[in-house]
Each structure stands twice: as C-alpha cells, then as structure tokens.
Amino acid sequence: MVAEKPDQLNREDVYRYLGCSVNQIDDTLRDVVSRCSREILYIAQPRVHWIEVPLKRDNGTLQIQNTSLVLEGKDIAAHLQGCESCILSAVTLGAQIDAAIRAKEADNMLTALVWDSCASVLIEQIAQQIWEQIRENKTVEKQYITGRFSPGYGDLPLELQGKLVSLLDTARKIGLTATADNILIPKKSITAIIGVARQPVVGKLAGCEHCAIQKICKYRKEGKTCVQ
Amino acid sequence: MSSKQLTDKMVILDGAMGTMLQRSGLQLGKRPELLNLEQPTHITEIHKQYAHAGAQIIYANTFGANAHKLQGLDYSVEEVIFAGIKAAKAVEGVQVALDIGPIGQLLEPTGTLPFEEAEALYTQMIKAGVLAGADLIIFETMTDLYEVKAAVLAAKAHSTLPVWVxxxxxxxxxxxxxxxxxxxxxxxxxxxxxxxxxxxxxxxxEIYPLAKRLCSATALPVFIKANAGLPNLSTNEYDIDAEMFCEQMEDFAKLGIFAMGGCCGTTPAYIKKLSEKYWGKAVQQRVITPKSVVCTSTNVVEIEGVTIIGERINPTGKKQFKQALLNKDYDYIMAQAIAQIDAGANILDVNVGMPEVDEKAMMVEVIKRLQAITDLPLQIDSSDADVIEAALHIYNGKAIVNSVNGEQKKLDEILPIVKKYGAAVVGLTLDENGIPAKAQQRFEIAQRILNTALQYGICKEDVYIDCLTLTASAQQEAVTETLKAVKMVKEQLGLHTVLGVSNISFGLPNRELINSTFLTLAMQNGLDLPIMNPNVKTMMDTVFAFNVLYNRDKNSVNYIERFPAAAACTPTPQAAPVEGDITLAIKKGLKAEARQLAYTCLEQMDELDLVNRLLIPALDEVGTAFEKGTMFLPQLIQSANAAQAAFDVVKEKIAKKGGESVSKGKIVIATVKGDIHDIGKNIVKVILENYGYQMIDLGRDVPIEKVVETVKQEKVKLVGLSALMTTTLKSMEETIAALRAENLPCKVFVGGAVLTPEYALQIGADFYAKDAKQSVDIAKKVLDL
Structure with missing residues (x-):
C-alpha cells in the first residue's frame, strides 16, 4: 500500500544526520539541503504493509501465534509486556531512492551525503506517521499501542529482519527484501513491532546498555539519547 | 504447444493457489510449496477444482521453490518441484506450467545477489521442472527486469519448453x-x-490501461491474471466478485489478449465465470506498429528523430582514458558517463578495447558499473564476438551492438549473438575490400547486411547502418559520398542511420565548425543517430536548432528551454580570469574557481609542487577545522570536491605530457562481506583520493578472497575496511585474519559506526579511523616517506 508522504522533511534532523549543528550552517549547505529535500519528497514512493497478529507466551518464550516466529530477547519481552497482540510493520522508500543515491555518489559526494541523510529522515518520519495513524485507529477501538521496536534494538536479534520480511511477504506487497545477511533492501526501509493492548501500555524501548554503539555514541557523550 | 495454437482461441488459465491454501488454514509464514510433499492430495484437489472450472493451463505449486527460499527447510529444490509438478499432473486434460516467481532477494546493484547467481538459482529450478515433465515455464509476479533476464536466459539454456513471463x-x-x-x-x-x-x-x-500499453508495445501473445480487485484494508478481502471480475475482463478480450486467469483473491468460481464466457472465443487480431527502441529497465528510448549517442567512453586517442583503463580507475570512466548524461546524450557508446586490457572482463565490469549509476541505454562497441556476448549477457535491457560490417564471416559470427539477446545492431558499410569510394557500393553493402540480419531473424527496425565518415582533410571528395549513402539507406531501405561525426574534421583547424556543419548536413540527409561528443555545446546546439527547423521540436519548446529569452539578448560574457588563492577556493569548496586557479598555478609551478605545496596543505587545514568541530562533514566533502577539480587539472596536464600519474601510493578500500552500507567508505575514498593516493575501491559486500587477491596483485601497503552493522564486524575480523594468514606486508585501518578503537585492535586492525580525516592521518603515517 502506498504510504503518505509528509509535506516537509524535518530539516533539523537532516542537519543532525549530517553531523552539523544548526546554528553553523552556511547558505550553500542550506540550499543543497532544501533542494535535496524537495527532490527526494518528489521521487520517493513510500510503501507500507502491516498486519496485526496475536501473541503467545509459552514457558518464557514470546511467539507470534500460529506461526513459528519467536521474538527473542528480554528487551522485546519487556516492550510487549501486557500486550495481547502486536503489529508487524514494514515501510520502504523504494528502490528508486537507492538508485538515485548511487547515481549521486558517482557525481557529487556532497549531494549524495545530503540525499542519504534526507532519505533517512524521510523514512523515519513516515514510519512515525504510520505509527500515529495506527494509534488513532486503535484509540477508536479502545485499544492502546506501544512505541515502535525494530530488530537490532537492544537484544532483539537483527536476524529477525529476514523472518519478518518473509512472514509479511513484503517482497510482493511493497518490494522490500532482506539480504542473506539480514540487511533490508531497499536500504531506506524500517521494520517494526508495535504492541497492542486493551489497557494503556507504554512499552519499554531498549536502553543504551545493550546498544551496539554505546561507547562511541555522540548523544550519550552529550548526555542525551537517540530516542526523542 | 505452438504459439499458433495458443493465439487463435482464448485460453483459460487457473486462479490463485495462495488464496485457496490460506482459506484452508495455511500457517502464516509457512512456505506453501512444502505442501507438495506434505499434503500432495490437497494440492491436486485445488488444481482439480480449477481444471473443472475450465482452466486449460495449471500453474504448479512451485512459485517459491528456489534454493534461497527453501534454505534451512527440510526439502531440496528438486524434491519440491518434482512433487509440485506431479501434484499438478495428477489432473487430467490440462497443461502443467512450471511456475516460478522472484527469488526473494534483489539483484545487484540494488541488492547483493549477483546476476550470475540468480541465473544459477533459476537453472536449478528449470532443470528440475523439465525433468519432472512440465509442459511450459511461466515466470510470474516478477518486478525486476534484470532478474527476469537471468530467468529467461536460464530457461532458454536448459529447456526447449515455451517460456511465458x-x-x-x-x-x-x-x-x-x-x-x-x-x-x-x-x-x-x-x-x-x-x-x-x-x-x-x-x-x-487498474491493469487494463497497462495491458493496453503492453498490447501495443509487443507483437507477442499477451496474457493477464488480475487480482480480484483491490484488498479491503479492514477485512483484507478482495473487493470484486466472480461476476464483476468476469465482466471487467471483457475489455481485455477486446484488446486481443489470448489467455486469462486470476491471481490473488480469485477462486475456481472466478475461473468458472471466465471459462463460461470466454473459453474458445476467437482471439482478436492486434495491429502493431513496429518501432525502433532500445532501453534499460527504467528508460525506453525510441529512435525517432535525432538520437544522440555519446562517444566519450572510448580510449582511442585519449591518453587519460587509457591510463584510467590500465589503473582500473572506474570513477574516471563513470565521470565520463555523467558528463555526457548531463550534456544530453540519449545513449552511451562503451568501448574499452586496448592492447594491455582484458577487454571482456573490463567491458562486463564497466557495464555493470554504468548500469548502477545511469538509466541511459548502452551501445556495446567492440568487434570481438566474445566481448559482445559477455556484455549482452549481463546488460539489463535492450542494447545496441556496434558493430558488424559487410564481411560474411563477421556477420555469421556476430548476428546470431545479436539475435539471441535481442539487441539492435550497427552495420558498417565496409567489407573485406575496405570502404567503397562510392555511395552506391556502400548502399549495396548495407542491403547485404540487412538481408543477412533478416535471415538470422533480426527485424528491420533493429538494424542501423553506419555509412562511415571519412576525414575531410584526407579524402575531401568522399564527404558527399557518405552523405549520399546516408540518404539512400534511409530512403530506399527505410533503416535508421548512424555516423561517427567527429572524425570528419581530423587534421583541420576549428574542428567544431566542421563538425557541426557536417552534422547539419548529415541530419538533413537522414542521420538519426550521431555518435558524437555531447559535451561540445555547439554540437548539441546544432541538434536543437535542427529539430526546430525540421518541425520536430513543436513550438520550439526544447530550443527555448535551452536558450532562455533573457540569455538571447545578453551577449555571453567572456570568462573573467579568476583571481585569488587556490587554498582559499578549496577551503570554501569552490569547484570552478579551484579548477581555474589550478591552471593559473601550473603556469608558475609544476604539478607535484601544486599538489604538495598548495592542495594538500589546504585540505589539511580543512581537516583540522573538521577535527576541531569548526567545520562539518558536508564542508569537508565540498572542499574535497574543489580539490578534486584542481586535481583533475593536474592529471590532465600530466597525461598530456605522457608522464606517470601522481600517486602517493595505493590503498585498497572495501565495505566488508555482508554489508552494503558504503556511503561512509565512499566519503573516505574521495578524501584520500584528493591527497594523491591511488584508491582501489572494491565496493561493498566484498568477498574476503577479493580483498586478499587485490592486495597481493597490486602490492598494496594499506587496506581500509568499513562495516556499519554489528553483524558484519565478524566478516571484518575474518578479512583481517585472511590478510594476516597470507603474511601480506600491509597495514589495515578500519572504520564504521559500530566500531571502537578497542574493538579495532581486538580484531587485529592496525588502526582505527574515526572519520575521513583520521584516515588521511593514517595514510600519511603508513605511505608517506
């Protein structure tokens, strides 16, 4: 299904991805960022696919009912605590964005870098938009949802990526695949698990303690986290 | 099953298998093909229901039975396919198709699956299907044309069955x-x-308008299997019933499709309706206007009017290009492509033949790389049949082969390859006796080439004739003969014509004038495909003007866009001499200025001085500012771009003198096996390049052996490895171990988001590079004397 595009990219996030602080941006870079943002919003063809599936807890293992899919790790279990079901979702900007970034890399590395950052921001914004949409729908049904939790967060293995892609049949639904090494392609894509419950839940996003880059994380050094 | 049999009367295909299986409780995420072995009677039962509903062709339950999707499951590809075909063949009175879908992994360059591996995966399925007794092969639900090509080539190589896609x-x-x-x-x-x-x-x-386009784009029989409408998002059910489905297929019958069935959401009830209404009905005749087209998977170029073939990817007479081929400097070759694309080329000619280069390997590599960065169709320029075949094999789309000539031996050698891969071909009007002096004789050769091509089954629209440009300074009287020949071929044979334009002015002053004048004359005589340098503005201007005067550029829209009114009344200002400091230009990231200033500097100093005394110190300053946090990555890259422009001037000057290129040493750089995130690595490459290091970029997802092999062969002293994911750090470690195991005297630096200095040491790297700037420091330490 086609996902709606936001009207604007969050520029501050783009600068953050570029490693720049907003008050030190020069006009040239500002122009490049605005041009790239416009172009990327124009050519991106974001697509989304999600399903809601019941959860099963059995002897300490957390599983998607009627499937062989096990959600491994303490962090996802904590996140989905109190949830009867969860939403498995996948969203992608499409192969055209990868192709465009590749072409830019051969032409001008700066444009490529800005495109790459804009694309990262866009996919994040779209994933968030979809999450908000789901939350609205669920509110009407008197249900509550947790935040998004993706493979690779905390101790939820990245290997889940391939399994999610196959379970959701995303290759057919939205053109999203995973490599043998569980990397999503097109690159600018996100899969996520969202808990659903009949009572208010907040989920528990994985903290820094399990994060792979905790030692070199820029945000941590500044006493912040990457979670807004 | 002959295609004649198929196209006379409407054929009914089956409906969805997945929908039927899901309704009978197939577990989410389970591979449906496994049921061929676990519940074969259930599968046969579904096929039977479709056959009873009237389906004449049954798709076996083999859609995802490829080695990739079956990985880690208990059955082999052969077992699943055998059982699938068997379950379908248990139904009497139908033809059974080996049904094959996408592998489920994207091919390079978008994904990581090499074309050749895709071919191997399909070959395995096809061999099994043929052995199992399938009546035909159908590739369906495909979305990547490149993958389809791999599939079709596999099918053609390993079976004689009909192939539908x-x-x-x-x-x-x-x-x-x-x-x-x-x-x-x-x-x-x-x-x-x-x-x-x-x-x-x-x-x-929704499919109807697309089917209409397909019906006018191909003369082949067309078949349609639509879904039962669109899925309702709340119920996940499809929104049209059998009755309406059948009704909506009426328009397709009128288009002249020869077969119809159903896809997701359709059931035997849908097929029954189709069969009652359309079975055995006479297929509508379609009238197709043949066109000359070439394409990549995303860009179709119809040869209608003047179509520009860019000539710059060619080492002939270009020292710098030759050097790039010898050094495997693919970035240089890609830059030639990008400049021509920006200048407005419609097709790119690719010639990489020179004595010291393995032309076949180089051609394949260059085409793969070009396909990754441009959607312009390519013209494969070689006289070697092997090279042409290898190139066509991996080309994604429909290419042009440049060229054959009137020699029977050449024709018999190359035309079958052109036919096999469905390319267009350029025929040169020369033969074993050389280039005939007179237009009539060249015309006769063209005629001979056309006739032979037709005999080989190549259609007329795919034969382009090159009547050959001779140099005006040497054979002045021959120019008008070429023009005459172009006209004859165009008018009397009705073929499209090609000419290499720039050759005409060789040895004369003001070549641009001669070239553009000749181009005008040639176009007026019927030249469709000039092979030329699109970067020369006057040449492109000539084409734009021609299109206005020949009433092709309606209302001069394109012409006016090229020459906006404001520009028309202002005389072009003379390029002002650039003043200032090249160091400043680099620091500010001013590309054009840096380029100009490099020329100025080289009037007073030699190339090495410029690099060592000005370019590198400027970059160092930027690097230091970046390190301090007063400048950011985008600015660092901008400065690198500016330095690159100055560096290009240096290389150009050196190549002109015939000297050795500036190299402070070779560095191999790669994103490790399993990882595809390479923008960080590419940034490091650009920066290091501007310090004068010769970068050997192995790309992403690079096998360990390839790194080792390259380091060995090129005697490299420094290797940079990049990985972004925690999961791929392991392959970084293994790559380092492999380098050490071979006792290669090289240092290794590593970088990437998840690395730390401690971890870098732990996996055996010599250095950890936090960013591009630190990579430079490391390179200086290791390579600079």
Missing part, C-alpha cells in the same frame, strides 16, 4: 524496481519469450 506493475505503470511496461516488452521480446503478461497487485480495472 508476466510481471507485476503498480498503477503508475512501473514495477517496484521501476521497470516500465515498454521496457519489459522491448527486452523480453528480444530474448525470445513466447508470451508476455501482467499479473497480481491490481484488479482488472
């Missing part, structure tokens, strides 16, 4: 990977597919 499009007429209906038609018709179709994703109403 249906692809899945979105409402915008493109697949997920951007392939258009017309690109599919042009490419697959050429590959000798027997029928083309559209299936899945949309209902009949």
């Amino acid at each position: 249906s692809m899945t499009f979105e409402e915008n007429g493109r697949t997920f990977t951007g392939c258009s209906v017309e690109a599919m038609a042009a490419t697959l018709q050429g590959l000798g597919v027997d029928a083309l179709g559209i299936n899945c994703s949309l209902g009949p109403k």
Whole structure:
C-alpha cells in the first residue's frame, strides 16, 4: 500500500544526520539541503504493509501465534509486556531512492551525503506517521499501542529482519527484501513491532546498555539519547 | 504447444493457489510449496477444482521453490518441484506450467545477489521442472527486469519448453524496481519469450490501461491474471466478485489478449465465470506498429528523430582514458558517463578495447558499473564476438551492438549473438575490400547486411547502418559520398542511420565548425543517430536548432528551454580570469574557481609542487577545522570536491605530457562481506583520493578472497575496511585474519559506526579511523616517506 508522504522533511534532523549543528550552517549547505529535500519528497514512493497478529507466551518464550516466529530477547519481552497482540510493520522508500543515491555518489559526494541523510529522515518520519495513524485507529477501538521496536534494538536479534520480511511477504506487497545477511533492501526501509493492548501500555524501548554503539555514541557523550 | 495454437482461441488459465491454501488454514509464514510433499492430495484437489472450472493451463505449486527460499527447510529444490509438478499432473486434460516467481532477494546493484547467481538459482529450478515433465515455464509476479533476464536466459539454456513471463506493475505503470511496461516488452521480446503478461497487485480495472500499453508495445501473445480487485484494508478481502471480475475482463478480450486467469483473491468460481464466457472465443487480431527502441529497465528510448549517442567512453586517442583503463580507475570512466548524461546524450557508446586490457572482463565490469549509476541505454562497441556476448549477457535491457560490417564471416559470427539477446545492431558499410569510394557500393553493402540480419531473424527496425565518415582533410571528395549513402539507406531501405561525426574534421583547424556543419548536413540527409561528443555545446546546439527547423521540436519548446529569452539578448560574457588563492577556493569548496586557479598555478609551478605545496596543505587545514568541530562533514566533502577539480587539472596536464600519474601510493578500500552500507567508505575514498593516493575501491559486500587477491596483485601497503552493522564486524575480523594468514606486508585501518578503537585492535586492525580525516592521518603515517 502506498504510504503518505509528509509535506516537509524535518530539516533539523537532516542537519543532525549530517553531523552539523544548526546554528553553523552556511547558505550553500542550506540550499543543497532544501533542494535535496524537495527532490527526494518528489521521487520517493513510500510503501507500507502491516498486519496485526496475536501473541503467545509459552514457558518464557514470546511467539507470534500460529506461526513459528519467536521474538527473542528480554528487551522485546519487556516492550510487549501486557500486550495481547502486536503489529508487524514494514515501510520502504523504494528502490528508486537507492538508485538515485548511487547515481549521486558517482557525481557529487556532497549531494549524495545530503540525499542519504534526507532519505533517512524521510523514512523515519513516515514510519512515525504510520505509527500515529495506527494509534488513532486503535484509540477508536479502545485499544492502546506501544512505541515502535525494530530488530537490532537492544537484544532483539537483527536476524529477525529476514523472518519478518518473509512472514509479511513484503517482497510482493511493497518490494522490500532482506539480504542473506539480514540487511533490508531497499536500504531506506524500517521494520517494526508495535504492541497492542486493551489497557494503556507504554512499552519499554531498549536502553543504551545493550546498544551496539554505546561507547562511541555522540548523544550519550552529550548526555542525551537517540530516542526523542 | 505452438504459439499458433495458443493465439487463435482464448485460453483459460487457473486462479490463485495462495488464496485457496490460506482459506484452508495455511500457517502464516509457512512456505506453501512444502505442501507438495506434505499434503500432495490437497494440492491436486485445488488444481482439480480449477481444471473443472475450465482452466486449460495449471500453474504448479512451485512459485517459491528456489534454493534461497527453501534454505534451512527440510526439502531440496528438486524434491519440491518434482512433487509440485506431479501434484499438478495428477489432473487430467490440462497443461502443467512450471511456475516460478522472484527469488526473494534483489539483484545487484540494488541488492547483493549477483546476476550470475540468480541465473544459477533459476537453472536449478528449470532443470528440475523439465525433468519432472512440465509442459511450459511461466515466470510470474516478477518486478525486476534484470532478474527476469537471468530467468529467461536460464530457461532458454536448459529447456526447449515455451517460456511465458508476466510481471507485476503498480498503477503508475512501473514495477517496484521501476521497470516500465515498454521496457519489459522491448527486452523480453528480444530474448525470445513466447508470451508476455501482467499479473497480481491490481484488479482488472487498474491493469487494463497497462495491458493496453503492453498490447501495443509487443507483437507477442499477451496474457493477464488480475487480482480480484483491490484488498479491503479492514477485512483484507478482495473487493470484486466472480461476476464483476468476469465482466471487467471483457475489455481485455477486446484488446486481443489470448489467455486469462486470476491471481490473488480469485477462486475456481472466478475461473468458472471466465471459462463460461470466454473459453474458445476467437482471439482478436492486434495491429502493431513496429518501432525502433532500445532501453534499460527504467528508460525506453525510441529512435525517432535525432538520437544522440555519446562517444566519450572510448580510449582511442585519449591518453587519460587509457591510463584510467590500465589503473582500473572506474570513477574516471563513470565521470565520463555523467558528463555526457548531463550534456544530453540519449545513449552511451562503451568501448574499452586496448592492447594491455582484458577487454571482456573490463567491458562486463564497466557495464555493470554504468548500469548502477545511469538509466541511459548502452551501445556495446567492440568487434570481438566474445566481448559482445559477455556484455549482452549481463546488460539489463535492450542494447545496441556496434558493430558488424559487410564481411560474411563477421556477420555469421556476430548476428546470431545479436539475435539471441535481442539487441539492435550497427552495420558498417565496409567489407573485406575496405570502404567503397562510392555511395552506391556502400548502399549495396548495407542491403547485404540487412538481408543477412533478416535471415538470422533480426527485424528491420533493429538494424542501423553506419555509412562511415571519412576525414575531410584526407579524402575531401568522399564527404558527399557518405552523405549520399546516408540518404539512400534511409530512403530506399527505410533503416535508421548512424555516423561517427567527429572524425570528419581530423587534421583541420576549428574542428567544431566542421563538425557541426557536417552534422547539419548529415541530419538533413537522414542521420538519426550521431555518435558524437555531447559535451561540445555547439554540437548539441546544432541538434536543437535542427529539430526546430525540421518541425520536430513543436513550438520550439526544447530550443527555448535551452536558450532562455533573457540569455538571447545578453551577449555571453567572456570568462573573467579568476583571481585569488587556490587554498582559499578549496577551503570554501569552490569547484570552478579551484579548477581555474589550478591552471593559473601550473603556469608558475609544476604539478607535484601544486599538489604538495598548495592542495594538500589546504585540505589539511580543512581537516583540522573538521577535527576541531569548526567545520562539518558536508564542508569537508565540498572542499574535497574543489580539490578534486584542481586535481583533475593536474592529471590532465600530466597525461598530456605522457608522464606517470601522481600517486602517493595505493590503498585498497572495501565495505566488508555482508554489508552494503558504503556511503561512509565512499566519503573516505574521495578524501584520500584528493591527497594523491591511488584508491582501489572494491565496493561493498566484498568477498574476503577479493580483498586478499587485490592486495597481493597490486602490492598494496594499506587496506581500509568499513562495516556499519554489528553483524558484519565478524566478516571484518575474518578479512583481517585472511590478510594476516597470507603474511601480506600491509597495514589495515578500519572504520564504521559500530566500531571502537578497542574493538579495532581486538580484531587485529592496525588502526582505527574515526572519520575521513583520521584516515588521511593514517595514510600519511603508513605511505608517506
């Protein structure tokens, strides 16, 4: 299904991805960022696919009912605590964005870098938009949802990526695949698990303690986290 | 099953297998093909229901039975396919298709699956299907034209069965990977597919406009398997019933499709309706206007009017290009492509032949790399049949082969390859006796080339004739003969014509004037495909003007866009001499200024001085500012771009003198096996390049052996490895271990988001590079004396 595009990219996030602080941006870079943002919003063809599936807890293992899919790790279990079901979702900007970034890399590395950052921001914004949409729908049904939790967060293995892609049949639904090494392609894509419950839940996003880059994380050094 | 049999009367295909299996409780995420072995009677039962409903062709339950999707499961590809065909053949009175879908992994360059591996995966399925007794092969629900090509080549190489292909499009007429209906038609018709179709994703109403396009883009029989409308998002059910489905297929029958069935959401009830209404009905005749087209999977170029072939990817007479081929400097070659694309070329000629280069390997590599960065169709320029075949094999789309000539031996050698891969071909009007002096004789050779091509089954629209440009300074009287020959070929044979334009002015002053004048004359005589340098503005201007005067550029829209009114009344200002400091230009990231200033500097100092005394110190300053946090990555890259422009001037000057290129040493750089995130690595490459290091970029997802092999062969002293994911750090470690195991005297630096200095040491790296700037410091330490 086609996902709606936001009207604007969050520029501050783009600068953050570029490693720049907003008050030190020069006009040239500002122009490049605005041009790239416009172009990327124009050519991106974001697509989304999600399903809601019941959860099963059995002897300490957390599983998607009627499937062989096990959600491994303490962090996802904590996140989905109190949830009867969860939403498995996948969203992608499409192969055209990868192709465009590749072409830019051969032409001008700066444009490529800005495109790459804009694309990262866009996919994040779209994933968030979809999450908000789901939350609205669920509110009407008197249900509550947790935040998004993706493979690779905390101790939820990245290997889940391939399994999610196959379970959701995303290759057919939205053109999203995973490599043998569980990397999503097109690159600018996100899969996520969202808990659903009949009572208010907040989920528990994985903290820094399990994060792979905790030692070199820029945000941590500044006493912040990457979670807004 | 002959295609004649198929096209006379409407054939009914079956409906969805997945829908039927899901209704009978197939577990989510379970591979449906395993049921061929676990519940074969259930599968046969579903096939039977479709056969009873009237389906004449049954798709066996083998869609995802490839080695990739079956990995880690208990059955082999052969077992699953044998059981699948067997379950279908248990139904009497139907033809059974070996049904094959996408592998489930994207091919390079978008994904990581090499074309050759895709071919191998399909070969395995096809061999099994043929042995199992399938009556035909159908590739369906395909979205990547390149993958389809791998599939079709495998089918053609390992079976004699009819091959049908249906692809899945979105409402915008493109697949997920951007392939258009017309690109599919042009490419697959050429590959000798027997029928083309559209299936899945949309209902009949949405597919109709696409089917209409397909029906006018191909002369092949067309078949359609639509979904039962669109899915209702709250119920996940499809929204049209059998009755309406059948009704909506009426328009397709009128288009002249020869077969119809159903995809997702359809059941035997739908097929029964179709069969009652359309079975055995006479297929409508279609009238197709043949066109000359070439394409990539996302860009179809119709040869109509003047179509520009860029000539710059060619080492002939270009010292710098030759050097790039010898050094495997692919970035230089890609830059030649990009400049021509920006200048407005429609097709790019690719010639990489020179004595010290393995032309075949180089051609394949360059084409793969070009395909990754441009959607312009390519013209494969070689006289070696092996090179041409290797190039056509991996080309994604429909290419042009440049060239054959009137020699029978050449024709018999190359035309079968052109036919096999469905390419277009350029025929040069010369033969064993050389280039005839007179137009009439060249015309006769053209005629001979055309006739032979037709005999080999190549259609007239795919034969382009080059009447050969001779140099005006040497053979002045021959110029008008060429023009005459172009006119004769165009008017009397009705073929498209090609000419290499720039040759005309060799040895004369003011070559641009001669070139553009000749181009005008040639176009007026019927030249369609000038092979020329699109970077020369006057040449392109000539084409734009010609299109206005020949009433092709309606209302001069393109011309006016090229020459906006404001510009028309202001005289072009003379390029002002640039003043100032090249160091400043680099620090500020001013590309054009840096380039100009490099020329100025080189009047007073030599190339090495410029690099060592000005360029590198400027970059160092920027690097230090970056380190301090007063400048950011985008600015660092901008400065690198500016330095690059100055560096290009240095290289150009050195190449002109015939000297050795500036190299402070070779560095191999790669994103490790399993990882595809390479923008960080590419940034490091650009920066290091500007310090004068010769970068050997192995790309991403690079096998360990390739790193080792390259370090060995090129005697490299420094290797940079990059990985972004925690999961791929392991392969970084293994790559380092492999280098150490070979006792290679090289240092290794590593970088990437998840690395730390401690971890870098732990996995055996010599250095950890936090960013591009630190990479430079490391390179200086290791390589600078």
